[in-house]
Amino acid sequence: xxxxxxxxxxxxxxxxxxxxxxxxxxxxxxxxxxxxxxxxxxxxxxxxxxxxxxxxxxxxxxxxxxxxxxxxxxxxxxxxxx
Ligand SMILES: [Zn+2]
Numbered sequence: 001x002x003x004x005x006x007x008x009x010x011x012x013x014x015x016x017x018x019x020x021x022x023x024x025x026x027x028x029x030x031x032x033x034x035x036x037x038x039x040x041x042x043x044x045x046x047x048x049x050x051x052x053x054x055x056x057x058x059x060x061x062x063x064x065x066x067x068x069x070x071x072x073x074x075x076x077x078x079x080x081x082x
Contacts, residue, residue, distance in 0.1 A: 005063065019063075031056045032064060036080065039070060044077040 002013050004021040006028065011021035020028055034054045039045060051058055061078070064070045071079045 006060070028060065028063070031060050032069060035061065035064060035070065035078075039078050039080050044073070044079060047072065047076045047078055050078055 001010055002016070002018060002021075003009075004011055004024055005019045006024035007021060009021050018025075031054075035050065035056055038050055038054050042049070045053070047058070047061060050056070050061060061070070065072050065078075068081075071081065073079050
């Protein structure tokens with residue numbers, strides 16, 4: 001059993017590394033696609049610009065940073081990858 005980090009619902013999972021329920025996992029992947037495309041087109045947008053332009057929540061972006069899918073560099077700018 002795990003507690004979903006996005007919707008706080010309890011869900012079943014086989015792998016303890018899984019942090020999101022299947023519903024949120026799908027939403028999270030869509031959000032990541034949006035972030036990815038935005039950052040790829042802008043180069044190094046700030047986290048604030050990214051939130052405003054994409055509508056993806058700060059919490060979600062911080063999760064992508066935790067997961068290493070994007071990284072936060074100086075001046076609060078986002079980069080793709082490590
Ligand atoms: Zn969830």
